[in-house]
Amino acid sequence: MDFSKHLGVLRRYALVLTRDGERAEDLVQEALLRALEGARTWRDGGDLRKWLLSIVHNTHVSRVRRQKTEREAEGVVAAQSAGAHAPPQTDGVDLGQTMRALMDLPEEQREVLVLVAIEGVSYRDAADCLGIPMGTLMSRLGRARAALRAATGRSTAEKAAAGTGLRVVR
Structure with a gap:
């Protein structure tokens, strides 16, 4: 699998999702790592670009959920400590x-x-x-x-x- 020809597309999509150049680059790197780790799930003959874009998307969604959970947990702790x-x-x-x-x-x-x-x-x-x-x-x-x-x-x-x-x- 040659991911290099899709890097431009992945970076642009990540930039749209994150609205920040550094976070977009981090997102692409994490997504490519996940793609390498999950290479066994790739089906020959499929659209590699589509597969990689879905990994970028799912990685972004996971990050957003994780950040939301962390903020909520911090909010719960802050609310509990403020009311106590x-x-x-x-x-x-x-x-x-x-x-x-x-x-x-x-x-x-x-x-x-x-x-x-x-x-x-x-x-x-x-x-x-x-x-x-x-x-x-x-x-x-x-x-x-x-x-x-x-x-x-x-x-x-x-x-x-x-x-x-x-x-x-x-």
Whole structure:
């Protein structure tokens, strides 16, 4: 497959979608990476330009959805913190630590965790929304939760309590 003869078309389309030269270039690069990764889905004899344009479009839609989800999550957190009373210092530190850990998660884990844990989307709907199998969603969710627990020190407290038969509730 020779993508090079379609770069001009892809860049123009990406520029129309993003309205920004740098973001358009990033979009084309990400779309070409996805095309290379998904080359096995290409059917010989098909229209390569059409296939590449659809990948650019789907990549852009995914980015927009992800940005929207991130903004909504930030808005929810901001609204909750604005309406709440000033928390004790340790709660504020814990929240800040948890938010930093959430934002440091890989994007695929963060989007799953936000959809399920913050937005309350069902596992099936989240898997459908992200276009991934249910098992992949569950795996990403489990890894995201474990990473958050590890980053916030909760896994250590839970392990210590496990030997006593006590359950750690925060």
